[in-house]
Amino acid sequence: MSLEFSRKITRVFTIGEIAEIAEAEVVGGDLTSAVAKQSEIIGVSSLEMARPRELTFLGARRYQERLLTSRATACILTRQYLDLLPKHMIGLIVKDPYLAMTHVLAQLYSDAITPNALFEHSGVSPSAIVHSLARLEPGVTIDPGAVIGPRVQIGTGSVIGAHAVIGADVCIGRHCNIGAHVTLMSALIGDRVIIHPGARLGQDGYGYALSENAYEKTPQLGRVIIQDEVEIGSNTTIDRGALRDTIIGEGTKIDNLVQIGHNVIIGRSCAIVAQTGVAGSSEIGDFVLIGGQAAIGGHLTIGDRAQIAAKSGVMRSVAAGARVGGAPARSLRKFMRMEAMLDKLARASKPKLNSN
Structure with missing residues (x-):
């Protein structure tokens, strides 16, 4: 499944913009580098699931065969795999594809860095139980069923998930995400x-x-x-x-x-x-x-x-x-040497099959 179905991209990005984020060299495939940089990317997916106008990456040799049949418009990869790049595909050459892809995803899907509130609302749910002595800074979100004990302090921008239990005197900083059914x-x-x-x-x-x-x-x-x-x-x-x-x-x-x-x-x-x-x-x-x-x-x-x-x-x-x-x-x-020796001994002591 493409990530486009589960997460919406922040906006459409050009290959040139993605290259800047990834600190990548653009290799245009059938296109010149200048034209390739204007190509648009609307989503990100794996090598085998990527569609046209989507970005993918090659992070390990064992997946190189999937690159050959991928339909992605562009791929982040190292120079050593450049010869495998299909003619229709734009290459973004980097030293560390996984790190580069991490930086790109953080920009294209910025809302995926931190989990969202389960009910996608802000403020304190009417069904949450918040002790009168708890102190909540502005901008705190508390999902249904959460329990907040006495003298708890929660900083601005933090989200407390459904049915989480925050015990007495716990202090939670700013911009935290406490998942559903967590106990602190x-x-x-x-x-x-x-x-x-x-x-x-x-x-x-x-x-x-x-x-x-x-x-x-x-x-x-x-x-x-x-x-x-x-x-x-x-x-x-x-x-x-x-x-x-x-x-x-x-x-x-x-x-x-x-x-x-x-x-x-x-x-x-x-x-x-x-x-x-x-x-x-x-x-x-x-x-x-x-x-x-x-x-x-x-x-x-x-x-x-x-x-x-x-x-x-x-x-x-x-x-x-x-x-x-x-x-x-x-x-x-x-x-590792001991494992190799044990394996060698096991093979050497393997009983020979009786030929009679």
């Missing part, structure tokens, strides 16, 4: 934060002390602090701290179904992929990449710009800049 307790949320539907922030962490006959609950006294421009995926859970705050650093992006334990501190501009779990009191530096279904033990330190492969089991601290994989996690290069 004991939380301080910065500006321009996006929290997708079903996420749970600020509930008690998993803290228990073992007595002679039972586990006794340890009171959780900290908060969850979400700094500016963080994005948190659907059904992710982030526990409040026990004796210190749980902190998610500025610009960090967390996928769906991630569990962040109490007292965890995550730095700036990290990327944490779905189904990852971070146990309590671990500290993660800046610009760390964590693949899907990774598990990080408690009380560990992950250094700046470290990379953790998907399905890794991290049981020891990871140095800054290190790349690790496997369970238990080790140097990614060592892990």
Whole structure:
């Protein structure tokens, strides 16, 4: 399905305008560069679904065959694939097609950057419950069924989705989007934060002390602090701290179904992929990449710009800049060598078929 059906383009753009946004060199196909720049684009879609007057992009070699049959008017791609460009298609040559396409989409579909209010209205819905002691700046939107507790503060331009629950004393900054059925307790949320539907922030962490006959609950006294421009995926859970705050650093992006334990501190501009779990009191530096279904033990330190492969089991601290994989996690290069050796051994020990 073309994006034109689900999102309306801001306006019609020319190839020349798109080239400026993408910082691209225009290659005209059958047209001169000057004429190509005047061609109009009315939508964006994938290689296989794009129609005439739509833009597409080629981001990886494995999709190059789709380029040959694409009906798109223009394609963002690197110079190495220029020879594959069909004669009818205009090329926009860039160093990083995915990044360039991201910049283009942000301009052509500017309303897609932040989710809209579910009911596409502004102001407070009559069916929302807002405590008399809550403070809402002008321009706040609250969808039907949302519950806003006492002493909550919500900044201008923020949207609270349907049936979200904002607990007592929570502070939400400006231009945030809190999705449907989100719960926020004991939380301080910065500006321009996006929290997708079903996420749970600020509930008690998993803290228990073992007595002679039972586990006794340890009171959780900290908060969850979400700094500016963080994005948190659907059904992710982030526990409040026990004796210190749980902190998610500025610009960090967390996928769906991630569990962040109490007292965890995550730095700036990290990327944490779905189904990852971070146990309590671990500290993660800046610009760390964590693949899907990774598990990080408690009380560990992950250094700046470290990379953790998907399905890794991290049981020891990871140095800054290190790349690790496997369970238990080790140097990614060592892990890949071990996998290759095991595969070689398995092939060598494969029983020979009896020829009789």
